[in-house]
Amino acid sequence: xQIFYAPxxxxxxxxxxxxxxxxxxxxxxxxxxxxxxxxxGKGGIYEGIISEPDQNRCIIEITGKIDDFEKRNYRLHLxxxxxxxxxxxxxxxxxxxxxxxxxxxxxxxxNTEKPGIKSGRINNIIVxxxxxxxxxxxxxxxxxxxxxDFISLNTNGVRMIAHCNNSIEKSKISDIYSKNExxxxxIGPEGDFTKEEIExxxxxGYFSIHLGASRLRxxxxxxxxxxxxxxxxx
Numbered sequence: 707x708q709i710f711y712a713p714x715x716x717x718x719x720x721x722x723x724x725x726x727x728x729x730x731x732x733x734x735x736x737x738x739x740x741x742x743x744x745x746x747g748k749g750g751i752y753e754g755i756i757s758e759p760d761q762n763r764c765i766i767e768i769t770g771k772i773d774d775f776e777k778r779n780y781r782l783h784l785x786x787x788x789x790x791x792x793x794x795x796x797x798x799x800x801x802x803x804x805x806x807x808x809x810x811x812x813x814x815x816x817n818t819e820k821p822g823i824k825s826g827r828i829n830n831i832i833v834x835x836x837x838x839x840x841x842x843x844x845x846x847x848x849x850x851x852x853x854x855d856f857i858s859l860n861t862n863g864v865r866m867i868a869h870c871n872n873s874i875e876k877s878k879i880s881d882i883y884s885k886n887e888x889x890x891x892x893i894g895p896e897g898d899f900t901k902e903e904i905e906x907x908x909x910x911g912y913f914s915i916h917l918g919a920s921r922l923r924x925x926x927x928x929x930x931x932x933x934x935x936x937x938x939x940x
Contacts, residue, residue, distance in 0.1 A: 707753075708734060709837040710766075713844075715752065720744060720766045727764035730756070740780045742766060747844030751775040760780060775842035779886040781863065782935050783809040785856055785927045787895035790819040796831055798925035802932045803845055812850040817897035821850060823896035836887075853903055856892070858866040863888025866915045867907040868927060869899045872910075876916040879934045886939065891931045896924055 710726045722730065726763045730736050737759050744752040744766065758765035784807050789795040799810065814821050828847055836844060851859075864883050868891060869876070883889060892907065894898075899907075908914055917930045 707741055707743050707747060709743045709840065711747065711833050711837060712752070712766075713744050713747050715744060715750070718768050718776040719751075719757070720754070720768060722766065723764050723885045728761045730764050731759050731761040744768075745775075745803075745840075745842045747833075747836070747842070749777060749842050751840075753843045769809065776840075777843075777887060778939065780935070780939055781808040781888045782806065782932060783811065783861060783863065783888075783890045784833065784932060785811040785813050785816045785851070785890065786893040787813045787815050787924055788820050788823060788850065789924055790896070791822070792819060792820070794923075794925050795823070796828065798928050799828055799831050800835045801929050803832050803857045804839040805929065805932045806841070806936050807845050808843070809846040809848065810847040811856060812848050813853055813856060813894075815895050815903060816900050817895040819895065825849070825895065825907045825925065832879075836852055843916065853899075854906070857907050857912065861890045863890045865890045865892075865910075865912045867892040867894075867899065867904060867912045868915050868917050868931060869894055869904050870916070870921055871898065871901060871904060872916055874901070874904055876914045877933070879915055880938060882915070883935070883938060889935050891935070893924060893927045893931060909939075 712720050738756050740756045742754050752768050753850040757767045776838045792818040864887050
């Protein structure tokens with residue numbers, strides 16, 4: 707069953723926006739009476755039937771709803787450095803949404819080479835990944851934040867900073883994180899966090915962690931961190 711994004715859904719019918727309508731009618735060639743699913747990005751998943759297959763304003767008749775679809779008992783906030791190659795950062799976003807993440811903060815660290823993102827494009831990737839992986843909750847995409855500002859935030863959960871500096875003691879995620887706890891994980895840039903950044907974070911209540919013996923690319927480390935939390939909650 708095809709899935710469409712309906713962020714402002716209310717009532718017994720819903721009009722898909724022009725992009726979703728065009729995709730449904732012209733690309734998928736769906737017609738009146740076909741069944742679809744809608745996700746609202748707030749935990750609701752709806753079943754419906756196409757009543758008016760207009761490519762500019764397709765009308766869906768709502769036939770059922772599930773609230774808090776596959777709601778988890780924990781929240782994961784990933785704060786990860788922006789990358790010089792935007793395509794790699796976009797690939798990371800797609801994969802962590804598929805695995806499961808609730809909040810994403812692009813970090814600007816001392817070794818970050820590119821400070822900005824195209825938030826509109828990233829949000830489109832998030833929605834696409836939600837539909838692909840049947841997620842009903844849309845992750846929050848925050849504006850880019852400096853390292854210093856981020857560690858001063860009152861973030862909720864077990865707070866961790868992953869790095870590769872062997873002169874600083876590190877723990878495994880499983881040593882400090884328990885099932886159903888909220889988690890905040892910081893991932894550094896290609897050149898890693900500086901020693902001063904790591905010490906600032908640990909001084910602000912962050913646990914120093916590693917993600918295994920291999921030295922991972924930033925985007926790979928982000929995926930590994932998200933999957934570790936996912937795995938520990940199964």
